[in-house]
Amino acid sequence: LMCQNGFCSPREMSHIMSTNSREEIMGDPMMTALAGKTGAEFDREFLIQMTLHHEGGIEMAKLALEKSTDKDVRKLAQNIIDSQSKEIEQMKSWVK
Numbered sequence: 478l479m480c481q482n483g484f485c486s487p488r489e490m491s492h493i494m495s496t497n498s499r500e501e502i503m504g505d506p507m508m509t510a511l512a513g514k515t516g517a518e519f520d521r522e523f524l525i526q527m528t529l530h531h532e533g534g535i536e537m538a539k540l541a542l543e544k545s546t547d548k549d550v551r552k553l554a555q556n557i558i559d560s561q562s563k564e565i566e567q568m569k570s571w572v573k
Contacts, residue, residue: 524568531561531568 507526514522534557541554 521572524572528565528568528572531565534561535565 507530510522510526511519538554538557538561541550542558545551545554
């Protein structure tokens with residue numbers, strides 16, 4: 478994987494999602510980062526990993542806005558950008 482220390486940048490995540498199967502994506506590195514954690518430690522790591530995941534989703538959605546000609550795909554992509562941007566803000570405010 479191109480990610481370092483279990484963390485992927487949005488660009489790295491976009492590449493991973495375009496070149497790997499769902500099982501590979503969900504198995505590494507995000508799910509691994511959660512393994513063995515509980516309580517507050519799990520909560521913090523979950524928020525960090527979901528933030529990274531959403532950032533990757535936003536990058537993919539931006540690409541869809543650039544390349545897609547289907548109005549429904551473009552609408553979905555914009556909805557993803559809008560909703561996940563808000564969720565990222567919320568999750569980042571919870572991570573101390």
